[in-house]
Amino acid sequence: MKNTLRQVFHSPKFVAGFVIFALILLTMIIYPLFNPGNPLEQIGVGTFAKPGTYVSLYDAAKSPTETLRLADANDKRIASRLSDSDRVEMVEWFKIMNVSVEGLDISDTDALIDLWSANYDPSVRPQGMTNAKVNYYKRLNNQINELRSGDSILIADYDDEGNLIESKKISSEDYVNTKSVANVKFLPLGTDNFGRDVLKELVSATGTSIRIGLIAGIVATLIGLTFGLLAGYVGGVLDDVIMFVTNIFTVIPSFVLLILITYSLGQEQRGATVVATVIGFTSWTWTARSVRSQVISLRNRDHVNLSKLSGHSLLRIVLMDILPYIASYVVMAFILQVSSGILAEAQLSLLGLGPKTTQVPTLGLMMNWAMLYSAHTNGSWWAYFPVILVISLISFSLNLMNTGLDQVFNPTLRD
Amino acid sequence: MKGYRKYFGKKILWFIITFIVAVILNFILPRLMPVDPVAAITGKLAGQGATDASAVQRIYEHYTQEFGLDKPTYVQFGLFVKNALHGNFGISFSQYPRPVSEIISSAIVWTIALQLPAILLGWLIGNLLGALAAYIKKGFDKVLLPISLFLSNVPAFGMAVIMLVVFGVTLKIAPIAGGYAYDMIPHLSWDFIKSVISHYQLPFWSIVLVSIGGQAVGMRSMSIYELNADYVKYARFLGIKDRKIVGYVFRNAMLPQVTGLALSIGTMIGGALVAEIVFSYPGLGSTMYSAVTAADYPLISATTLIITVMVLIVTFVLDIIYGLIDPRVKAAQFE
Numbered sequence: 001m002k003n004t005l006r007q008v009f010h011s012p013k014f015v016a017g018f019v020i021f022a023l024i025l026l027t028m029i030i031y032p033l034f035n036p037g038n039p040l041e042q043i044g045v046g047t048f049a050k051p052g053t054y055v056s057l058y059d060a061a062k063s064p065t066e067t068l069r070l071a072d073a074n075d076k077r078i079a080s081r082l083s084d085s086d087r088v089e090m091v092e093w094f095k096i097m098n099v100s101v102e103g104l105d106i107s108d109t110d111a112l113i114d115l116w117s118a119n120y121d122p123s124v125r126p127q128g129m130t131n132a133k134v135n136y137y138k139r140l141n142n143q144i145n146e147l148r149s150g151d152s153i154l155i156a157d158y159d160d161e162g163n164l165i166e167s168k169k170i171s172s173e174d175y176v177n178t179k180s181v182a183n184v185k186f187l188p189l190g191t192d193n194f195g196r197d198v199l200k201e202l203v204s205a206t207g208t209s210i211r212i213g214l215i216a217g218i219v220a221t222l223i224g225l226t227f228g229l230l231a232g233y234v235g236g237v238l239d240d241v242i243m244f245v246t247n248i249f250t251v252i253p254s255f256v257l258l259i260l261i262t263y264s265l266g267q268e269q270r271g272a273t274v275v276a277t278v279i280g281f282t283s284w285t286w287t288a289r290s291v292r293s294q295v296i297s298l299r300n301r302d303h304v305n306l307s308k309l310s311g312h313s314l315l316r317i318v319l320m321d322i323l324p325y326i327a328s329y330v331v332m333a334f335i336l337q338v339s340s341g342i343l344a345e346a347q348l349s350l351l352g353l354g355p356k357t358t359q360v361p362t363l364g365l366m367m368n369w370a371m372l373y374s375a376h377t378n379g380s381w382w383a384y385f386p387v388i389l390v391i392s393l394i395s396f397s398l399n400l401m402n403t404g405l406d407q408v409f410n411p412t413l414r415d
Numbered sequence: 416m417k418g419y420r421k422y423f424g425k426k427i428l429w430f431i432i433t434f435i436v437a438v439i440l441n442f443i444l445p446r447l448m449p450v451d452p453v454a455a456i457t458g459k460l461a462g463q464g465a466t467d468a469s470a471v472q473r474i475y476e477h478y479t480q481e482f483g484l485d486k487p488t489y490v491q492f493g494l495f496v497k498n499a500l501h502g503n504f505g506i507s508f509s510q511y512p513r514p515v516s517e518i519i520s521s522a523i524v525w526t527i528a529l530q531l532p533a534i535l536l537g538w539l540i541g542n543l544l545g546a547l548a549a550y551i552k553k554g555f556d557k558v559l560l561p562i563s564l565f566l567s568n569v570p571a572f573g574m575a576v577i578m579l580v581v582f583g584v585t586l587k588i589a590p591i592a593g594g595y596a597y598d599m600i601p602h603l604s605w606d607f608i609k610s611v612i613s614h615y616q617l618p619f620w621s622i623v624l625v626s627i628g629g630q631a632v633g634m635r636s637m638s639i640y641e642l643n644a645d646y647v648k649y650a651r652f653l654g655i656k657d658r659k660i661v662g663y664v665f666r667n668a669m670l671p672q673v674t675g676l677a678l679s680i681g682t683m684i685g686g687a688l689v690a691e692i693v694f695s696y697p698g699l700g701s702t703m704y705s706a707v708t709a710a711d712y713p714l715i716s717a718t719t720l721i722i723t724v725m726v727l728i729v730t731f732v733l734d735i736i737y738g739l740i741d742p743r744v745k746a747a748q749f750e
Contacts, residue, residue: 250678251433252440253726255685256719260444263707263715340682343570347689350572352707367572371693376576377584377591388573395568403564406636 004328007408014404020397024206024390031203039204039361043185044195047373048380051190051198056183061155063181065174073172078147079109086140090116093137096126113144189382192366193373198382205361206390209342212276212355212362213394216341219280221287221334228291229318233299239292246288254282258344262353272355272362279344280337287333294326328409332402339398346391363387422738430731437723441716442495446488504717509709515717518702523721525594526698530687533619534680537626542672544627545634546665549642560635567628571621571686575693578621589616594697618694622687633675637668670741677733681726688722 008014087106094101099119106112122138150172156164178184189198231242249257261278262270298304299322307317323330342363348354349364350371366387370376375383486494498504504515541563548560569577583591595601596610641647641664650660691700699718706714 247429248433248436251429251681251727251730252437252723253681253685255681255688256723256726257440257444259703259707259715260441260719264445264447339568343686346570347572347685350689350692351704371576376580376693379584381580384576388569388576392565392569392573395570396565399564399568403632 004408008405011404011408013400013407017397017400017402017404020393021401024394024397025210028203028207028210031200035197035200037200039201040196040358042195043197044191046195047191047193048375048378048383049187049191049195051188051382052186053178054185054187055178055181059182060176061168061170063176065170065176067171067173068175069173074148074150075109077172078113078144081143081147082109082112087112089136089140094119096129097124113148116141116144189386190380192383193369193375198366198386201361201366202363202386202390205363205366205387206394208272208360209345209363209391210338210394212272212279212345213338213342215273215276216279216283216344217334217337219277220284220337220341221330223281224284224287224333225291225330227284227288229295229322231288232292232295233314233318233322235296235299242288243292246285246292249282250285250289254285255344255347257282258348259351259353262348267356270354270356272360275345275348275355276341279341279348283337283340283344287330287337290329290333291326294329295322298322298325328405332405332409335398335402335405339395342391342394363391419738423735426731426734426738430727434724434727437727438496438499438720439492441720441723442492445712445716446491499720504720505713507706507711507714509705509711509714515713518714519699519717519721522697522699522702523725525696526688526691526700527725529615529618529691529696529698530622530684533622533687534626534683537623538630538672538676540623541627541630542634542669545631546638546661546668548631548635549638549668550661550664560632563628563631563635565628566624567632569625569628571625571690572693574625575618575621575690578617578624579693583617590614591617592695614694614696618690618696621690625686626683629679630672630676634668634672637671638664641668670737673733673737673740677730677737680729680733684722684726684729 009018084106090112091101091104091106094104094115097119099115101115104111104115120137120141122141125134152172153170154166155168155170157167159165187197187199189202192198192201227242227246231239231246258278261282262275265274265278304317304321307321312320345354345362346364346367349362349368352368354364354368355362367384370380370384370387373383375381502516504519507513507515507518510518544563548563579591582588590596590613594611594614595607596614599607599610601607644667647660647664650663688698688700688703691698692704695701699722703715703718703722705711706718
């Protein structure tokens with residue numbers, strides 16, 4: 001046993017897979033310690049807040065300020081406020097005014113603004129331009145002038161008589177240390193369509209999905225192992241019956257069975273555990289088939305025959321004399337079952353047949369909601385891409401482990 | 416011919432048996448559930464605005480009669496089989512009054528046209544790459560294997576979303592949704608065909624990419640196994656040209672890959688069906704999705720049955736092809 005383990009951990013593929021999987025598991029355990037609370041809590045009111053650090057504007061406005069004179073502050077300010085469509089419209093204006101825009105890079109804010117102040121004249125009204133467009137250019141010009149002037153922003157409060165009085169003036173050179181702002185929230189992956197913290201939800205969902213995979217894997221392996229051992233060792237009519245059933249369920253797509261069963265169960269009955277068990281019940285055929293063929297090659301070995309002659313019971317022979325020989329194989333099959341179980345849950349959820357949505361997040365449900373709220377077409381990559389990445393990484397790491405084990409136990413496959 | 420006849424006879428028998436079991440399962444699984452399906456349906460309809468109690472009562476009686484739920488189970492089964500054989504799957508709830516058979520026959524064309532070529536091409540490219548990786552080994556193998564391994568582990572729907580975002584939304588090379596431009600009515604014209612082809616690209620390549628990964632990994636292991644076989648060593652001792660040996664190895668490694676395809680085709684089709692949803696491709700996957708969201712029971716039942724039949728037929732055809740190319744089946748003729 002010890003020797004086998006050492007051999008397994010010498011396989012680079014197994015180690016790589018193991019490390020990736022262990023890192024995922026570790027994140028799952030450690031992250032909630034730093035960021036406790038309900039992962040389904042809706043912290044955002046809007047949908048799909050971008051990843052980043054959120055500073056409370058309310059607190060920042062009243063926080064003590066320092067004056068910093070940074071040379072590029074104004075340029076940065078203008079560059080960030082000038083949207084891409086504004087820039088395109090500015091170029092459009094230059095074209096109308098017959099200004100050469102050759103060699104002008106619209107991402108170069110300095111050059112663009114210089115050219116703009118040299119060529120824009122609010123009194124000019126080009127022929128054929130709609131009123132809305134003319135007004136748009138005026139607004140744009142005002143905005144640019146305002147940004148360039150660096151006017152202060154006034155904060156006003158109501159006094160006792162209900163009149164507005166100035167309480168604070170914020171100049172363009174005032175800075176607030178984020179440490180002195182009481183409320184700063186770091187959302188590394190933004191929020192989803194419900195305004196939930198995506199990273200927190202993702203960590204919790206990964207845990208649920210791995211649990212679903214494990215349950216599905218255990219159920220499938222137990223059924224497959226029992227059927228395979230019985231069919232292979234006992235043989236005869238039992239073998240025929242089991243193989244008949246197995247062959248049928250190999251051909252009937254498990255995907256279809258899953259849909260039929262989960263749909264019939266109804267939304268109310270579908271907890272994560274139920275879905276996992278159903279997945280397990282529809283994916284045991286592979287294990288059964290291969291265990292059977294391995295057992296058949298083992299059952300006439302000398303040590304098995306010796307056990308039979310010594311009058312050992314069926315259970316004892318199967319457990320003591322046969323199981324150890326196929327254990328490595330069963331472990332490999334189990335690993336694959338876990339990975340396909342996680343995938344099956346994700347696919348079911350995408351079809352709208354996943355676990356009940358209100359209790360736990362799963363990777364599939366996150367994907368399902370992201371798709372329903374068209375995160376993929378409105379550019380909210382943080383809502384779906386991390387989910388795909390995590391599913392792929394889990395499955396990749398499990399498969400790497402499997403390949404590594406395969407190479408250790410099947411010397412012909414070694415490189 | 417005796418060997419062939421025996422092989423094909425056995426395969427046909429299996430095909431028929433699995434088909435019958437599939438039909439029975441399709442019939443029995445939804446009926447095993449404790450809830451009364453018709454009550455669930457009428458409950459949904461009542462929730463959608465049919466407030467008139469007598470109308471709900473009439474709807475209830477109508478569906479009870481249509482499914483024959485007031486009759487014993489074996490009569491219900493007979494009715495189910497009879498209707499299915501006539502291609503009559505009832506009327507869709509969500510797209511009333513379209514018959515289910517009409518919805519399915521318009522969707523199945525899209526699914527077959529998308530999946531069959533994509534899976535076949537992916538299988539072919541994957542096998543070639545896998546064999547190449549096994550043969551060249553050093554370097555090439557080291558780069559290709561991890562990439563294929565990772566690719567094969569990206570779920571089909573994930574690949575679909577990534578392709579959609581990269582090529583559809585960001586680069587705007589291809590349209591992102593539907594089987595053809597939404598302002599078109601299907602008809603035979605150059606414009607329509609062009610629109611179909613451009614909408615075909617993203618779903619097609621996303622399925623191809625996913626199948627390449629899985630097949631390449633399997634083929635590589637198979638080829639390495641074969642390259643170490645005794646007959647290869649013997650052939651090398653005899654001084655047979657390398658190219659000829661590779662030919663033998665490839666042929667022998669291909670055989671299990673055909674069986675592998677037959678065994679995994681169900682999973683692949685399932686994955687590709689889910690990928691269809693991402694592109695709102697007008698095939699069976701999207702039909703199933705809309706049926707599930709609208710709780711359209713007749714449509715779900717018919718779609719699952721059709722998908723099962725599709726998978727059964729493909730598996731059967733692959734088994735037949737396997738019989739034709741496997742020398743062991745051929746050898747059985749001379750017994």
